[in-house]
Amino acid sequence: MPVPMPVFTVFSGRTYAPVYVERLQRMLARHLPEPHRLTVLCDAANRPAMASLGQPHRCLEERGLQGFCSKIQLFNPALTGTEPFLYFDITLVVRASLAPLLRAAAAEPAPVIGVRDWNYPTLNSCLMQLRPGDATARVWQAYLEGEDHGTPGPNQNFIFRVLRQHAPGALAFWPEGLVASYRGLRKRARRDDAAAERARQAACVLKFHGRPRPHEVLRPWRHPTQTVLKNPGRPDLWAYLAGDITEHWLLS
Template identity: 35%
Template sequence: MSTLPIVCLALGDFYGLGDQYVSRMYEMLGRHCDRPFQLYCYTDRARRLPAAVETRDCAGWSELDRPGMRTTTRKLGLFNPAYLPFEEFLYLDLTLVIRSAMRPLLEFATGSDKDLVIVDDWHHEGYNSSVMRIRPQPLRFVYDAFVAGERYPQKVLGDQEFLHAVIARRGAQARVDLFPAGQVISYKQAVRTGRRDPGLARRMVDEAVIVKFHGEPRMHEAFDPFHHFWRIRLRDWAHGRWRSPVPTRELKREWLGGPGRQA
């Protein structure tokens, strides 16, 4: 079986925890990816990472900087085959927890004949780019369009809405596959769902391969006992839920790679 390239981006200070987030990503992959893989960390600064993680410099991707755009806009560099010399690769955000065996997700991603496999966004029409299987050569038009100065109406000035818009403008939707619903879920959505339907929230997490932490809180916040109490548990109690249906303790254990304390 060939080695699967897996790519992550570690840009900027990243809460002062970038090295830790990359290292924990590598450890989660070691537990849950049952095929040979190589993790490539594209970063704009020197980092102290496990020796098995291959570091590549993306500090020179400055053509992707545009006033007002979020740092995540640099994800559009993933669609430049000169930067990513792989026929295809799996991209993973650092702000997620891999909670179970990746086989069903990888089988779908690598088995699809589409150039892009991506998450259907949980909140509005469009894509969520936290998990992607990318074939950069046929998708180079995404990168080229941004560098050429193309602009689209965006509520959030980052990579996701631009990616969705440029694919729609070129009528390239048939080149995109969506991961099956439930394989990649939103932690925030699971918490909110738990306040009206605890059983559904628990099933969402149990059936997910990956739980994405978007916006606030990030993992180091959600898994901090003080933050978890004041920002999550008090709201649960206000809704009459004395036991959270979202197993934050289990997710914390996956992220830490050990027993972990109860959140």
């Protein structure tokens, strides 16, 4: 039997409920065609929830890292090992087969592959492949040594700037369009529904960053500030892409 591909996610803080991890696991089971094993990197407060779900997990190190900043520990080989792995945020909706992503990963030799951010000239770390080695370990070492890279914390900008300084060429990006910003698609749909639909169809993954979150889109009147009031004259956008969320996130 083939060795399952290592896959990680991070569950830290109280922003999201444990069901987000469970739904990610179900979406990967449905859409990731390679045998794989999802392991949750969680803080001590969330470890009981992962144990109750029966979800394989490892405890994040206690280093003052909270929430999304905990993601920097993906670069700690003592925690994630030495085998290449995929990382998925729990705020993703996987809406189609990830086979195109796996093909892109196989063809790209860079140690780190991530999403080119939709709004800024930097890395978006919501979905990455890491091939552990000197370049990835340098990111973790930079954090331990307290390097200042002009960021408010060890977030995705920190990763981007460490790699740019210490390992030029170590970072590559997924082919454009495989991972789509939910908010970006909704904004595009205000101007051009057809273009937004083409972009949606091309995407394997929808990234929910900031608000709304997937469960809020399904109940827009319970969360009007990020749904109804964002597009008061466009009722069709209040529950934008609720069909994808229902089919692939809610019912996976």
